[in-house]
Amino acid sequence: MFHWLCLAWMVTSSAEGLAVLQSAFVKKILQQDPAFCFRPLNTSLCNDKIFQDVFSNQTADIFDPSRKTLAFLFTPLSPRHPEFLHKCDYGLPNNTLFDPKLKTEIFIHGFLDGVCRSAWMREMKRELFKRGPYNVILVDWTWGNGPNYIDSAENTKLVGKQLAFLLQNIMERGHGKIIQSVVLGDINPLGHVDFYPNGGTQQDSCRPHIVKSFFSLDFLYATISLIPRICSHLHAVQYYKASINPSKCEFIGVECPDYESFLAGNCSSCQKNGQNCAIMGMNHEFYYRPSNSPLPLFRRFYLNTTHLHPYCDNSILNLE
Numbered sequence: 001m002f003h004w005l006c007l008a009w010m011v012t013s014s015a016e017g018l019a020v021l022q023s024a025f026v027k028k029i030l031q032q033d034p035a036f037c038f039r040p041l042n043t044s045l046c047n048d049k050i051f052q053d054v055f056s057n058q059t060a061d062i063f064d065p066s067r068k069t070l071a072f073l074f075t076p077l078s079p080r081h082p083e084f085l086h087k088c089d090y091g092l093p094n095n096t097l098f099d100p101k102l103k104t105e106i107f108i109h110g111f112l113d114g115v116c117r118s119a120w121m122r123e124m125k126r127e128l129f130k131r132g133p134y135n136v137i138l139v140d141w142t143w144g145n146g147p148n149y150i151d152s153a154e155n156t157k158l159v160g161k162q163l164a165f166l167l168q169n170i171m172e173r174g175h176g177k178i179i180q181s182v183v184l185g186d187i188n189p190l191g192h193v194d195f196y197p198n199g200g201t202q203q204d205s206c207r208p209h210i211v212k213s214f215f216s217l218d219f220l221y222a223t224i225s226l227i228p229r230i231c232s233h234l235h236a237v238q239y240y241k242a243s244i245n246p247s248k249c250e251f252i253g254v255e256c257p258d259y260e261s262f263l264a265g266n267c268s269s270c271q272k273n274g275q276n277c278a279i280m281g282m283n284h285e286f287y288y289r290p291s292n293s294p295l296p297l298f299r300r301f302y303l304n305t306t307h308l309h310p311y312c313d314n315s316i317l318n319l320e
């Protein structure tokens with residue numbers, strides 16, 4: 001199963017934001033080779049048979065060398081050295097370690113960020129391999145994600161095509177069936193189950209994380225976190241990461257019509273069998289209680305988080 005974590009966000013054109021983008025430091029990072037943090041697995045044998053049907057007359061722009069999206073495949077047999085799928089025309093090499101029996105998780109960054117520019121995508125991968133065996137694909141489109149925000153938004157269309165092409169190639173070889181998408185960092189209901197940590201706007205715990213990022217040498221992440229709205233959106237990443245291997249508690253969201261009612265304490269019970277609650281993040285397909293029925297569409301869940309890792313806080317919630 002594909003589980004596509006897509007991070008989308010908007011940037012306010014605040015003076016603070018522009019200053020950060022124009023700093024020499026950010027400019028320097030943006031010029032780096034996007035794959036500088038990986039030594040590739042030796043996969044010289046690309047499979048010649050790639051999926052062509054749907055895109056047969058539209059492949060030119062997908063393969064445009066100046067707009068090269070990178071796709072790094074990690075597997076339990078090679079958790080540190082990825083296969084460079086973009087070097088195989090977005091297909092699997094003949095000698096791939098991709099395991100069709102495993103779930104496939106795909107992570108893609110947003111504006112300014114990049115697989116090697118900040119640490120969170122590699123940290124997600126590390127957490128996933130701690131959780132269990134997966135195919136993990138990290139997607140990098142630093143060729144076109146800034147500093148101009150308008151261009152960047154336009155470029156996401158091509159990135160979507162390139163990704164679709166990649167997924168088709170993988171599935172064409174009988175490697176996978178369901179594509180599921182989870183979008184974090186957008187406060188509009190997206191047609192599935194939506195979670196609103198602390199109401200979904202400014203994340204209080206965002207600021208302490210900036211300091212922590214600086215100390216862990218994740219400078220780009222820390223720097224772009226100085227832009228307030230990016231900071232809140234980036235914080236969804238930290239929640240998701242903490243949810244991969246929850247140690248202390250799960251992120252339990254309780255269904256509520258709006259944030260005001262939630263704050264008023266009108267929605268603080270998961271009710272019988274946990275039917276009023278759902279888990280945010282990696283375990284999102286489960287209700288709190290193990291009823292295991294799939295979630296119906298279009299529901300809003302609210303939850304409180306704490307300032308520091310592991311962020312979850314179920315203390316007031318009545319779990320029945």
Ligand SMILES: *[C@@H]1O[C@H](CO)[C@@H](O)[C@H](O)[C@H]1NC(C)=O
Nearest residue numbers: 040041042043044045046095
């Ligand atoms: C990669 O594999 C090919 C074929 O197995 C081999 O000819 C080549 O020398 C290898 N390259 C490296 C850098 O190991």
Ligand SMILES: *[C@@H]1O[C@H](CO)[C@@H](O)[C@H](O)[C@H]1NC(C)=O
Nearest residue numbers: 044045046047048049093094
């Ligand atoms: C990869 O495998 C396909 C079919 O299995 C074969 O036709 C092709 O020649 C192989 N490619 C390389 C570079 O070995």
Ligand SMILES: *[C@@H]1O[C@H](CO)[C@@H](O)[C@H](O)[C@H]1NC(C)=O
Nearest residue numbers: 052053054055056057058059
């Ligand atoms: C693709 O283009 C070729 C020639 O340019 C044409 O014959 C073919 O019908 C086109 N295929 C599709 C799917 O549009």
Ligand SMILES: *[C@@H]1O[C@H](CO)[C@@H](O)[C@H](O)[C@H]1NC(C)=O
Nearest residue numbers: 259260261262263264265266
């Ligand atoms: C919370 O519930 C009470 C009692 O049902 C109701 O009077 C109140 O308006 C609700 N508050 C909000 C913010 O919905």
Ligand SMILES: *[C@@H]1O[C@H](CO)[C@@H](O)[C@H](O)[C@H]1NC(C)=O
Nearest residue numbers: 262263265267268304316317
């Ligand atoms: C969420 O936090 C607010 C404000 O601190 C509090 O009033 C409310 O009871 C909390 N709700 C739950 C379910 O934890």
